[in-house]
Amino acid sequence: MAQLGYGFAVLVVACGLGSSMALAADMAMKAPVKAVPYAPSPSWTGLYVGGHLGGGWVDETATFVSSTSINLIDPLGTSYPIDHSGFLGGVQAGYNYQIQNWVIGIAGDFSWTSAKVDTVTASLLVPGAQVHTQAKTDWYATATGRVGYAFGNLLAYGKGGAAWIHSVHGGFADFGAAGIVPFSDVTTTRAGWTVGVGLEWAFAPHWSVFGEYNYMDFGTRTYTFTNLADGGSTSNFDVKTSVSLVKAGVNYRF
DSSP states (O other), X not given: OHHHHHHHHHHHHHHHHHHHHXXXXXXXXXXXXXXXXXXXXXXXXXXXXXXXXXXXXXXXXXXXXXXSOSOOSSOTTOEEEOOEEEEEEEEEEEEEEEETTEEEEEEEXXXXXOOEEEEEXXXXXXXXXXXXXXXXXXXXXXXXXXXXXXXXXXXXXXXXXXXXXXXXXXXXXXXXGGOEEEEEEEEEEEEEEEEEEEEEEEOSSSEEEEEEEEEEEEEEEEEEEEBTTTTSOEEEEEEEEXXXXXXXXXXXXX
């Protein structure tokens, strides 16, 4: 009986050793777990070019300040709102340099626009007559510095610098049955300043998309219009102009 118990114990120990050896062999046969490669954040340093689309809103007022004509349709000091808006599209280019999470750079852009208006106001001095005040903006351009902070592949930035606007202003007085008095057009390129904010997302190694808002201010400038019906009398208007732009676009980063 004692011999039987002793043999049973030896069998249990042998089975346990066999199981342990099999488990150890099985563990040795398993492939090692591979480490997941770390994807570094993209660098924003470098040159980029791209294109954009959006909309522009021109906040503009023309104030009648002087005239050489004695036949006035409105008194001096009369203001005419000539706000206008339209779609825009254009191109941009720039260079960024990243220092840890901070990104500094320079940028320039050019946008063509369809913004135009023809406002009609009733004359304050001549019953039944109307004043047509016309404005058309052809393009905007900016040259700015940029400062941003990178959250990996997301860049939040602000910008500021110089701005330009090219526009055409004109109009005519409509006296109904008495006829129309046209005025000459005035074509100008004005300089001003701009500030803006935006977000840019690098969705691929060389590609990014962005959205931004820009405010542009061009102050007040005096325009002289010639009366084309009476042989040369002139009228002066102070035109105050500011612009808001919303743009979305894509950049290719070299």
